[in-house]
Amino acid sequence: MFKVFVDGEAGTTGLQIFERLAKRNDLEILKINPELRKDVNERQKMINESDVTFLCLPDAASMESAALCTNPNTRIIDASTAHRVNPAWTYGMPELSAEQREAISKSKRIANPGCHASGFILGVHPLVASGILPKSANLAAYSITGYSGGGKKLIAEYEAEDALSHKAGESKAIMAPAPYALALAHKHLPEMKKYCGLENVPFFNPVLGPYYKGMAVTVAIFPNMLSKKVGPQDLTEILAKHYEGSKFVKVLPYEAAPVLFNGRLDPTVCNDTNNARIQVFGNENIMQVTTIIDNLGKGASGAAIQNMNIALGLDETIGLV
Ligand SMILES: NC(=O)C1=CN([C@@H]2O[C@H](COP(=O)(O)OP(=O)(O)OC[C@H]3O[C@@H](n4cnc5c(N)ncnc54)[C@H](OP(=O)(O)O)[C@@H]3O)[C@@H](O)[C@H]2O)C=CC1
Numbered sequence: 324m325f326k327v328f329v330d331g332e333a334g335t336t337g338l339q340i341f342e343r344l345a346k347r348n349d350l351e352i353l354k355i356n357p358e359l360r361k362d363v364n365e366r367q368k369m370i371n372e373s374d375v376t377f378l379c380l381p382d383a384a385s386m387e388s389a390a391l392c393t394n395p396n397t398r399i400i401d402a403s404t405a406h407r408v409n410p411a412w413t414y415g416m417p418e419l420s421a422e423q424r425e426a427i428s429k430s431k432r433i434a435n436p437g438c439h440a441s442g443f444i445l446g447v448h449p450l451v452a453s454g455i456l457p458k459s460a461n462l463a464a465y466s467i468t469g470y471s472g473g474g475k476k477l478i479a480e481y482e483a484e485d486a487l488s489h490k491a492g493e494s495k496a497i498m499a500p501a502p503y504a505l506a507l508a509h510k511h512l513p514e515m516k517k518y519c520g521l522e523n524v525p526f527f528n529p530v531l532g533p534y535y536k537g538m539a540v541t542v543a544i545f546p547n548m549l550s551k552k553v554g555p556q557d558l559t560e561i562l563a564k565h566y567e568g569s570k571f572v573k574v575l576p577y578e579a580a581p582v583l584f585n586g587r588l589d590p591t592v593c594n595d596t597n598n599a600r601i602q603v604f605g606n607e608n609i610m611q612v613t614t615i616i617d618n619l620g621k622g623a624s625g626a627a628i629q630n631m632n633i634a635l636g637l638d639e640t641i642g643l644v
């Protein structure tokens with residue numbers, strides 16, 4: 324039976340991975356003494372005893388843990404930003420291509436994608452790969468996210484007693500959507516650029532909402548960016564062809580007048596699943612590609628489990644909905 328260790332199991336991502344693993348009877352979960360969970364020697368022992376170790380830690384601690392691994396058979400799946408554009412690691416997005424899936428299945432070092440980056444890349448990569456969107460395109464995107472994306476610290480801020488309570492006529496900054504990363508240097512930009520094959524760093528504006536989880540990443544597409552004249556129906560077909568047969572990525576049909584939640588987009592529709600839903604909106608004069616995921620699902624823990632399944636040669640859907 325494969326042995327699995329979660330380094331950082333007390334954190335937001337770690338806890339979700341741990342909960343998903345606990346339901347499985349095909350794996351043995353290595354448990355660390357909670358009092359020793361930050362002890363380097365104890366972590367080193369667990370990592371080297373495991374067939375798979377998930378790193379659910381801040382970047383510096385992830386790099387430290389990766390360096391502790393000396394067992395050549397241990398596969399490391401890192402949820403942090405530390406190794407995502409490091410060529411010695413495999414980017415954990417099997418939906419990029421058959422080659423990427425194959426690379427993940429053979430890799431001992433897998434970098435799990437960032438949540439915003441997952442939404443962006445799933446929507447943009449197939450358009451670049453098909454040639455319809457040139458690599459030189461200057462893209463602009465925004466992403467609406469729940470506060471769990473910021474881990475324990477942000478959750479505590481949003482869930483502080485009374486933080487989200489609201490009376491009519493009373494304004495509270497925390498109740499309003501909050502754009503951040505305003506220096507336009509968000510930490511997911513390098514992976515977005517690299518794995519979409521873009522020449523230029525995109526404009527990217529994440530917006531934090533006063534709700535726990537769920538994410539919608541939207542990219543603007545102007546006709547003069549494209550290599551030939553196409554409309555939203557054509558972009559939908561390119562995306563649908565790329566994700567044909569995908570277990571988790573669904574491309575919704577194009578509708579000129581989409582049926583949405585009271586006329587609005589619902590960033591929570593993929594919550595508690597490992598699914599991504601992509602839809603193209605607009606008309607032939609201006610379009611947008613929107614990808615919805617659970618930031619803790621396909622944006623973190625779900626993707627990590629999917630990568631583990633592939634790396635262990637198992638059915639990629641085991642333990643995931
Ligand atoms: N939340 C999300 O949506 C996503 C998060 N990620 C990434 O996953 C990683 C974990 O994030 P998240 O779960 O949100 O963060 P949290 O802050 O919720 O959890 C991090 C955990 O790591 C523990 N930790 C910190 N330093 C060490 C150390 N030196 N040794 C052992 N444990 C340590 C913390 O301990 P303590 O409990 O004492 O604070 C905490 O339990 C980060 O790199 C994050 O960027 C990736 C995708 C999405």
Ligand SMILES: CC(=O)N[C@@H](CCC(=O)OP(=O)(O)O)C(=O)O
Pocket residue numbers: 402403404436437438439468469470471472473474477510511529531622
């Ligand atoms: C709401 C919020 O703060 N979200 C985090 C991203 C969460 C994520 O994907 O994390 P890593 O790239 O660190 O793995 C952010 O935008 O920095």
